[in-house]
Amino acid sequence: MSDDDTEFTGSNDVEGDDTHGFSTDFGDTELGDDEPKQGLFDDLLSGEPIFENKEVLRPSYTPHELPHRSDQINKMATILVAALRGETPSNILIYGKTGTGKTASAKFVSKELESTSQKYSVPCDVEYINCEVTDTQYRVLAQLANKFIEKNKERIDDRIDSLEDLLGAIEEYEAGNDPSADESELFDYPDELADAPDDPNVSTGADNPDTPNESPVETEGYEDGDTAGDSGATADGAAEPSHPLASTPFDSVAEIEARIESLEEDKDSFEDVPMTGWPTDRVYNVFFDAVDYDERVVVIMLDEIDKLVEKSGDDTLYNLSRMNSELENSRVSIIGISNDLKFTDFLDPRVKSSLGEEEIVFPPYDANQLRDILEHRSDVAFKGGALSEDVIPLCAAFAAQEHGDARRALDLLRTAGELAERSQAETIVEEHVRQAQDKIELDRVVEVVRTLPTQSKLVLFAIILLEKNGVHSINTGEVFNIYKRLCEEIDADVLTQRRVTDLISELDMLGIVNAVVVSKGRYGRTKEISLSVPLEETEAVLLSDSRLSDIDDIQPFVQARFEN
Ligand SMILES: Nc1ncnc2c1ncn2[C@@H]1O[C@H](COP(=O)(O)OP(=O)(O)OP(=O)(O)O)[C@@H](O)[C@H]1O
Structure with missing residues (x-):
């Protein structure tokens, strides 16, 4: 993996960046040396880990408690x-x-x-x-x-299993074995099978249009009345074991076998839906x-x-x-x-x-609420004493400024922990949180820029070229001129100036550029555009796009601005 690859993954996970550290150490590890060498991971493992359980800070973790909700x-x-x-x-x-x-x-x-x-x-x-x-x-x-379909199949399997158990119990009973040892199993007839008795249509399941419309409430009533009543009587009369069929809606073994057969037919009738292709x-x-x-x-x-x-x-x-x-x-x-x-x-x-x-x-969380959320998680996430006092309040304050986002607060805390761990610090301090904030922000920008459509990338590149050349108060016309030259250079379609204005507004909405409308008196209104993200990093992301990287000598484009 090249350094570039690692840098532009857009992930907030600092672990991925550890490859940078490894690559420099690689050369020192000589194969064939007799002395036991420190392995690639030994140094990193030797530091006291800060985390007790990092998983609880990840977005995939579902907390058992949700304070303030x-x-x-x-x-x-x-x-x-x-x-x-x-x-x-x-x-x-x-x-x-x-x-x-x-x-x-x-x-x-x-x-x-x-x-x-x-x-x-x-x-x-x-x-x-x-x-x-x-x-x-x-x-x-x-x-x-x-x-x-999967759930139905599982339920059908459970029902068939219960019916087969019932058949086994009947066989035992009829063979004269004392069923009392298995009594609870024998008479614990699953409630859900109780839908079979009076209605011969039920066994045909979904395919049968005559399946009765019984709400679960009615089912409950039914169970309480008939089936449960029977079971109660059986339990009371435990001294005299009754026939296993007594507590069931079935009258004969044949009925049970027919029911199993119809359940199996139902199961076979389910056809999984392919992920494309059907009407x-x-x-x-x-x-x-x-x-x-x-x-x-x-x-x-x-x-x-x-x-x-x-x-x-x-x-x-x-x-x-x-x-x-x-x-x-x-x-x-x-x-x-x-x-x-x-x-x-x-x-x-x-x-x-x-x-x-x-x-x-x-509603968004405020800083105090975020603090509670972080405190709950950090108890499990970190080793005792790994957090200095001001870390959680700072993470909470940063995330509250954002828009009360608990995900952001948790990300900050985890990233700060990872940065501390990476620098082999024993405790996480305020500085780690600040570094984490910069890193997350940069990762976000990298990800947004990396996934822009080519036309937007060209517009952004034009703005970067102008800024790099010290142009202040960049206007749409200037961006358009450079953009046009860039399109020609890489053989891309040239959009109209109106469309380019729209793309600039989109970049503004994404927080990548700042475009303010200013009035120029009788010359009308124009937009003044400036970059809101770090110039060098953004340029590097743009140039990592294979189409844009074909643009070699960019200086003449900016000079062209003055010719127009
Ligand atoms: N009250 C809370 N207590 C503990 N953790 C919380 C709380 N609220 C949110 N979180 C955590 O913050 C993260 C984001 O929460 P969640 O995914 O529920 O947000 P969301 O409102 O669904 O966001 P989005 O709209 O982006 O999907 C999760 O890791 C979640 O566990």
């Missing part, structure tokens, strides 16, 4: 508890700026929801989709369809059938929902929000998470009102 978490729980009563929870829209704990809180609540639903045997499934990655209707529906309505139908196969409440969590709407409109949301009127066995509820408050403006009014039944806002 109890209001939002309680509100979500109050809405979602309906699912545990077998009712359909209202749809929820969660708003808030980046790093305000939306995803972490929603995931925390859904984990609790699923575990409570298991505890009380109320069927409830939560599915999480990140719409930044899964950003078309096809992909969202295909991913959901495949997840529910969308076919994908929708498969998804619909997979969800409706069982009685359950399904919560679909769409994170970064604005990205889905931006990329592929509101069809997916429209289809998901009208499903409940057609579903027979299950109910669907949607949680949308977004950091763009305005995305609902682009929604069909019906979708907008259905999706926004409940809205929960996640």
Whole structure:
């Protein structure tokens, strides 16, 4: 890996940069030397590590506690508890700026929801989709369809296992063996199989249009009444073991075998959706059938929902929000998470009102709240005494200035720790936090610049060339002239000046340049442009693009400015 490669990864992770250190030491490690040499990693390992458990500072870690989010978490729980009563929870829209704990809180609540639903045997499934990655209707529906198919298959397998156990128990009983040793197993007939008895259609599952419309509430009532009643009687009469079928909805072994067969047919009938290639309505139908196969409440969590709407409109949301009127066995509820408050403006009014039944806002954290969050994490993350007193308050203050972003605060703390570790310091001090702040900022710039389209890179390069040559108050016309020359040099299409003005505004929005509109009296208004990011590093990123690196001698372009 060349130094350049390492520098422009755009990662905040200092570890990657350690390769710089290694490369210089490499030459000293001579192979074949008799004396045991310090290995490549020995020096680095010999320092006292600062971290006890670095993982807890990474974005992938889901904390068990979320300080300062109890209001939002309680509100979500109050809405979602309906699912545990077998009712359909209202749809929820969660708003808030980046790093305000939306995803972490929603995931925390859904984990609790699923575990409570298991505890009380109320069927409830939560599915999480990140719409930044899964950003078309096809992909969202295909991913959901495949997840529910997988869940259905697992449930079918469990049911078949229970039925086979039941068959085994009957065999034992009929052979005259005393079943009392296995009694609990024998009579612990799974509640969910209790849907078989009076209704001959049930076994045909999703493919059968006659499957009864029973809400989970009704199921509960049914279990309490019939099945549970039977089990109770059996338990009471434990002294006289009854026939294993007594506590089940089946009358004969043949019925059980028929049920197993029909479950196996159901399982074989599920066809996974390929990630491309089918018509969308076919994908929708498969998804619909997979969800409706069982009685359950399904919560679909769409994170970064604005990205889905931006990329592929509101069809997916429209289809998901009208499903409940057609579903027979299950109910669907949607949680949308977004950091763009305005995305609902682009929604069909019906979708907008259905999706926004409940809205929960996640405000930015202030410095004190960020401090609490960091303190909670640092107890686990660092060795005792590794942090000097002012480190957490400084990280919190920097992140609060940003926009109350907990992710940024955690990144700062981790990066500061990594920098301290790298310099073999025993404690993290204020200076490490400042260095971490610069590093993260530079990494962000590098990443943004690296991923710009070529035309924007050319515009930015033109601005850099002007700045490098000491031009102050750069205006759009000057940028355009240099840009034009650069395009000619690399054979790129030349956009109109109007389009270049738009690209400058985009760079301004990304925080790479600063463009202020100034009035020039009777000559109208113009933009004065200046660079907001470090010049040399940005230029190096631009030149790492293979197309731009073809531009050799750039000086004449700037001189051309004076000729125009
Ligand atoms: N109250 C909190 N307590 C502890 N950690 C938190 C808290 N809020 C956020 N975090 C942490 O901050 C990071 C960012 O949080 P999260 O991903 O939930 O933000 P978000 O609001 O969903 O942001 P985005 O809109 O960018 O996805 C995560 O690592 C999360 O664990």
